[in-house]
Amino acid sequence: xxxxxxxxxxxxxxxxxxxxxxxxxxxxxxxxxxxxxxxxxxxxxxxxxxxxxxxxxxxxxxxxxxxxxxxxxxxxxxxxxxxxxxxxxxxxxxxxxxxxxxxxxxxxxxxxxxxxxxxxxxxxxxxxxxxxxxxxxxxxxxxxxxxxxxxxxxxxxxxxxxxxxxxxxxxxxxxxxxxxxxxxxxxxxxxxxxxxxxxxxxxxxxxxxxxxxxxxxxxxxxxxxxxxxxxxxxxxxxxxxxxxxxxxxxxxxxxxxxxxxxxxxxxxxxxxxxxxxxxxxxxxxxxxxxxxxxxxxxxxxxxxxxxxxxxxxxxxxxxxxxxxxxxxxxxxxxxx
Numbered sequence: 001x002x003x004x005x006x007x008x009x010x011x012x013x014x015x016x017x018x019x020x021x022x023x024x025x026x027x028x029x030x031x032x033x034x035x036x037x038x039x040x041x042x043x044x045x046x047x048x049x050x051x052x053x054x055x056x057x058x059x060x061x062x063x064x065x066x067x068x069x070x071x072x073x074x075x076x077x078x079x080x081x082x083x084x085x086x087x088x089x090x091x092x093x094x095x096x097x098x099x100x101x102x103x104x105x106x107x108x109x110x111x112x113x114x115x116x117x118x119x120x121x122x123x124x125x126x127x128x129x130x131x132x133x134x135x136x137x138x139x140x141x142x143x144x145x146x147x148x149x150x151x152x153x154x155x156x157x158x159x160x161x162x163x164x165x166x167x168x169x170x171x172x173x174x175x176x177x178x179x180x181x182x183x184x185x186x187x188x189x190x191x192x193x194x195x196x197x198x199x200x201x202x203x204x205x206x207x208x209x210x211x212x213x214x215x216x217x218x219x220x221x222x223x224x225x226x227x228x229x230x231x232x233x234x235x236x237x238x239x240x241x242x243x244x245x246x247x248x249x250x251x252x253x254x255x256x257x258x259x260x261x262x263x264x265x266x267x268x269x270x271x272x273x274x275x276x277x278x279x280x281x282x283x284x285x286x287x288x289x290x291x292x293x294x295x296x297x298x299x300x301x302x303x304x305x306x307x308x309x310x311x312x313x314x315x316x317x318x319x320x321x322x323x324x325x326x327x328x329x330x331x332x333x334x335x336x
Contacts, residue, residue: 154222302327
């Protein structure tokens, strides 16, 4: 265990993909907890497409990361020193401790992980913000009914893979959009999507129409751009579109909005954005249900865990935007 804390700080706001010039590696003494605090060793760092938006100086649902501030990130950590009666040495916790090796925090800022309920890494994926996003985005915003056709973009990604499985549990027909034959095979053969569309080699609009002849009822969007337009061409009357993310647009300086949005009017459809933090008071409800489905084998979660050092954070983040990750992307910087 080191006495030095290495941190990844935002050095400059990116234009397009965040390059090396955007990051500063800083080292300082390992922090010391005060009364009521705990010292954490960060074990795993969650990498999420939303991070790209947090780097911009623009109005959003959370303030932007400041220049010279530790990069915001969700983390899985172990308590290695405690000056609080609420947490003990050895406890595993999640929180937003950022891209660094050590951190002090108050118990109120943390959520204790139950390793008996699921593998600890699941608390950064299906039982963490990823799973909460899928659960509340689908059920509270998408409002699926049994027999509805649910189409998911980024379906082999962290959120998309969970959305499709939850829709199947709910009795829906599911169509996943992903890039490449390996990911499409995973969707249909391993996690139960009814159909998969390879956006790299197939016409997405035509393939949606082929599998959903009456149109789609719920479209869960993680991608935006041309894929969103393809979905808009294929709406059933009263369809619901959930805007969760738009990864195709995060690194472009020429943002592409839907040109065929009048399909919402023609089909009396609805398009609504969702932010997972709005449902914070109900996370416990979702965790219990999803943990139960995991144990029953009705729900699977694939994590893409990269083992390395905290200094690997900038390069690992780029995997999100190249499509190289397969499932929930996590950087593991210390053994569990």
